[in-house]
Amino acid sequence: MRVYSGIDLGGTNVKVGLIDDNFRLLCKSSIETMPEKGPEDVFERVAEEHNRLASENGLQLDDICIAGMGLPGPANLSEGILINPPNLPGFENCPVRDIFSSKLGREVVIENDANAACWAEYECGKGEQSEDIAFVTLGTGVGGGIVCDGHLLHGFRESAGEVGHIIIYPDGRLCGCGQRGCAEAYASASNTAERAKEFVQAGVTSSLSAYDQITSEAVFTEAQKGDRLALSIVDETAKVLALLAINLQNAANPERVIFAGGMIQAGDFLLDKIKFYFDKYCWPSRKGETDLAFSTLGTESGMIGAAAVARRHFLA
Amino acid sequence: MRVYSGIDLGGTNVKVGLIDDNFRLLCKSSIETMPEKGPEDVFERVAEEHNRLASENGLQLDDICIAGMGLPGPANLSEGILINPPNLPGFENCPVRDIFSSKLGREVVIENDANAACWAEYECGKGEQSEDIAFVTLGTGVGGGIVCDGHLLHGFRESAGEVGHIIIYPDGRLCGCGQRGCAEAYASASNTAERAKEFVQAGVTSSLSAYDQITSEAVFTEAQKGDRLALSIVDETAKVLALLAINLQNAANPERVIFAGGMIQAGDFLLDKIKFYFDKYCWPSRKGETDLAFSTLGTESGMIGAAAVARRHFLA
Numbered sequence: 001m002r003v004y005s006g007i008d009l010g011g012t013n014v015k016v017g018l019i020d021d022n023f024r025l026l027c028k029s030s031i032e033t034m035p036e037k038g039p040e041d042v043f044e045r046v047a048e049e050h051n052r053l054a055s056e057n058g059l060q061l062d063d064i065c066i067a068g069m070g071l072p073g074p075a076n077l078s079e080g081i082l083i084n085p086p087n088l089p090g091f092e093n094c095p096v097r098d099i100f101s102s103k104l105g106r107e108v109v110i111e112n113d114a115n116a117a118c119w120a121e122y123e124c125g126k127g128e129q130s131e132d133i134a135f136v137t138l139g140t141g142v143g144g145g146i147v148c149d150g151h152l153l154h155g156f157r158e159s160a161g162e163v164g165h166i167i168i169y170p171d172g173r174l175c176g177c178g179q180r181g182c183a184e185a186y187a188s189a190s191n192t193a194e195r196a197k198e199f200v201q202a203g204v205t206s207s208l209s210a211y212d213q214i215t216s217e218a219v220f221t222e223a224q225k226g227d228r229l230a231l232s233i234v235d236e237t238a239k240v241l242a243l244l245a246i247n248l249q250n251a252a253n254p255e256r257v258i259f260a261g262g263m264i265q266a267g268d269f270l271l272d273k274i275k276f277y278f279d280k281y282c283w284p285s286r287k288g289e290t291d292l293a294f295s296t297l298g299t300e301s302g303m304i305g306a307a308a309v310a311r312r313h314f315l316a
Numbered sequence: 317m318r319v320y321s322g323i324d325l326g327g328t329n330v331k332v333g334l335i336d337d338n339f340r341l342l343c344k345s346s347i348e349t350m351p352e353k354g355p356e357d358v359f360e361r362v363a364e365e366h367n368r369l370a371s372e373n374g375l376q377l378d379d380i381c382i383a384g385m386g387l388p389g390p391a392n393l394s395e396g397i398l399i400n401p402p403n404l405p406g407f408e409n410c411p412v413r414d415i416f417s418s419k420l421g422r423e424v425v426i427e428n429d430a431n432a433a434c435w436a437e438y439e440c441g442k443g444e445q446s447e448d449i450a451f452v453t454l455g456t457g458v459g460g461g462i463v464c465d466g467h468l469l470h471g472f473r474e475s476a477g478e479v480g481h482i483i484i485y486p487d488g489r490l491c492g493c494g495q496r497g498c499a500e501a502y503a504s505a506s507n508t509a510e511r512a513k514e515f516v517q518a519g520v521t522s523s524l525s526a527y528d529q530i531t532s533e534a535v536f537t538e539a540q541k542g543d544r545l546a547l548s549i550v551d552e553t554a555k556v557l558a559l560l561a562i563n564l565q566n567a568a569n570p571e572r573v574i575f576a577g578g579m580i581q582a583g584d585f586l587l588d589k590i591k592f593y594f595d596k597y598c599w600p601s602r603k604g605e606t607d608l609a610f611s612t613l614g615t616e617s618g619m620i621g622a623a624a625v626a627r628r629h630f631l632a
Contacts, residue, residue, distance in 0.1 A: 155465065
């Protein structure tokens with residue numbers, strides 16, 4: 001049996017998992033990142049945890065073909081270098097690939113974390129029957145990836161698939177990136193909550209005013225109970241995501257646009273609204289061509305995707 | 317010397333050219349399409365013209381490695397079938413690749429005409445130093461293509477790179493495709509003229525009111541003379557093209573966005589305005605990453621690109 005390791009490097013936790021050629025997750029584990037201890041310490045501990053996990057599951061290091069690591073951008077993927085990751089202070093211009101590879105004693109491939117999750121969808125998730133998918137993850141920000149003609153897009157600065165920063169409303173809300181009107185400025189979990197908060201603070205009557213902290217979960221809960229403000233906020237989120245899907249359709253012609261991240265917990269209540277606006281706004285002759293779906297891979301997708309990216313590299 | 321044929325099939329004319337391995341156009345010709353005579357007749361005449369051109373230039377049919385044909389969509393490229401081209405009545409569901417191949421006695425590869433022109437830019441135009449370009453052609457409509465990581469994007473229904481139908485203003489101007497607010501609804505040559513005409517007809521004072529027919533050329537001419545309406549129309553066209561370029565940057569991360577088509581005759585007067593809005597609206601940390609340029613290949617790009625696409629197929 002060939003085994004591939006997947007590492008999902010986050011600011012808080014590092015997830016470690018092993019998959020086989022069928023993308024089956026054989027075992028998994030997680031350790032605290034503690035980035036303040038520095039890259040050498042972090043990757044030493046990740047390698048130790050990886051080896052403990054493998055051995056606990058009856059695997060030798062020789063059984064591991066290759067390891068993949070997904071990490072937050074910006075990074076120089078082909079050189080294996082993290083550039084200036086906001087959630088990993090102390091990792092600026094860090095040659096993560098080579099450090100981890102020397103600790104692990106195995107070849108390591110690195111990939112952007114959203115791209116890795118996109119690739120997991122392509123190999124074994126909602127995209128596995130298709131050569132053409134777009135992936136949109138709805139968390140604090142809106143990230144993503146694109147597979148076109150079976151090829152995971154990277155582009156000039158390896159930042160293709162920055163779908164959250166496609167501009168939906170020119171001169172619209174200010175986004176964290178400095179642009180105005182980005183999809184992320186409306187439809188991330190944080191900005192869905194933020195937009196509701198702004199209306200509540202401006203005095204709009206809403207059951208959301210009873211909340212100490214307005215989260216996107218609160219917005220969806222109250223919208224489902226019929227609160228008018230919450231409903232209008234959810235509608236705008238869904239409309240923006242539909243317009244984003246249409247723009248991705250016209251740019252890269254995916255067969256399916258797959259949404260993931262915390263906010264898809266809202267389920268069909270959200271998905272049906274995105275589909276409604278997609279049908280309303282899309283090119284009539286292309287209606288029905290692109291399908292919209294929610295991921296079912298959950299929080300393991302980054303780890304599985306990183307291993308799957310490494311597997312592709314190994315088999316190529 | 318290896319020679320590749322390129323055919324650019326349009327509703328009015330069919331262009332025929334031969335290129336070598338350096339993408340040098342060895343000779344070219346053009347005949348009237350006369351689509352009303354039907355596909356068999358059209359491709360018989362194209363093959364005859366092709367053979368006459370080759371022989372006139374001292375080439376035998378055996379010298380031609382392969383032929384490429386660019387055609388207006390929608391088409392099933394992998395099957396070689398035109399579906400329902402608006403400008404080629406009588407060619408519905410026509411197996412153009414096989415008909416032309418049997419007339420020519422050579423393997424034929426077909427490609428969407430805007431994709432072919434994009435590939436010409438990649439191989440021997442403004443994109444030849446890059447693996448990552450986006451191409452936007454400004455004519456009656458706004459078409460285009462995307463090369464990412466050296467790969468010409470096709471997608472699920474082979475309609476990736478439909479950049480003119482990326483939505484810039486949700487709920488904006490009605491586009492010919494049926495969507496609202498598409499880039500094409502503002503920034504095509506026709507819609508640049510049309511927007512000016514609407515203001516003139518509404519009584520806005522402008523030197524354009526002296527024109528019998530307001531064309532995009534007239535709009536650019538009067539804008540350069542300082543006419544306020546014409547200037548505001550050109551500004552809006554430039555802003556829409558800049559926003560389109562930003563959205564392409566975030567989707568596919570091109571190193572360069574290349575504009576082509578009749579409207580680029582306006583030269584730096586237009587290009588500088590697009591660059592101004594690009595810098596104004598783009599992600600600050602990605603400023604300067606993507607370059608904007610006007611094509612220099614002219615009307616031969618479709619023919620050269622079709623031959624270049626066939627060459628890639630032949631060498632693969």
